[in-house]
Amino acid sequence: MKKIALTFAVIFGVISCGPDTQKVEQEEVTTVPEAQIEEKQAEPNVLELKGTDDMKFDKTEFTVEAGKEVTLTFTNVGVLPIETMGHNVVILEKDADVQAFANASVREKDNDYISDLYITDIIAHTKLLGPGESETIKFTLKEAGEYTFVCTFPGHWIAMKGTITAI
Ligand SMILES: [Cu+2]
Incomplete structure (x- = not known):
């Protein structure tokens, strides 16, 4: 010891x-x-979203404040051509039939794959973006709840789908 x-x-x-x-x-x-x-401290209601060549959004969950304007910047960070791997973002009303809207939109190539039949279900959307393109949209989710966002390029919506929760 x-x-x-x-x-x-x-x-x-x-x-x-x-x-x-x-x-x-x-x-x-x-x-x-x-x-x-303190580099990446996101402001409330300011969203950044990316679409990739492997048919994915980099984020699928957002939370924002209801009744206040949301600024969403969407960027297609891929390199594949828009004809084969274009992306958009469409934010839909809470009660929208996402599948019906996406299926109808597949036929609307000349309208950036957005079906006007469901215009009342659409809160906001970007145009169809090719590689390296970016667009910022502004919208307000008036009521609390869960809102679905999708990419309507043919075949993408099942993989490229997310939720914005307004509180
Ligand atoms: Cu897409």
Whole structure:
């Protein structure tokens, strides 16, 4: 037992006898860049969404404040041509039949794949965006609840679908 205590004392002694005095000067030089810490603090009701070449939105859940204007910037970050991998975002009313709207929209190539039959279900939408294109839209979700957003490019809506919850 005595031996262990002695060994510990020796080790501790070695550590504490290190070049502590030199360290003090070095610490003053190493400062944390404060600007980097608060870099990505999103504002309320300001949304950023990306569409990718693997047919996905980078985010599928948003929460916003009801009754206040929402600004959504959507960017197609892919490189594939618009004819094969175009993306849009359509925000639909709470009670919209998403499947019926998406199926009808497939036939509307000349209208950026948005069916006018469901115009009353559409709160807002971007145009169809090709690689590297971006668009910002503004809209207000008047009531609290869950609103679905989809990409209506043919075959995309099942994979490219998300929810904006207004509270
Ligand atoms: Cu898409």
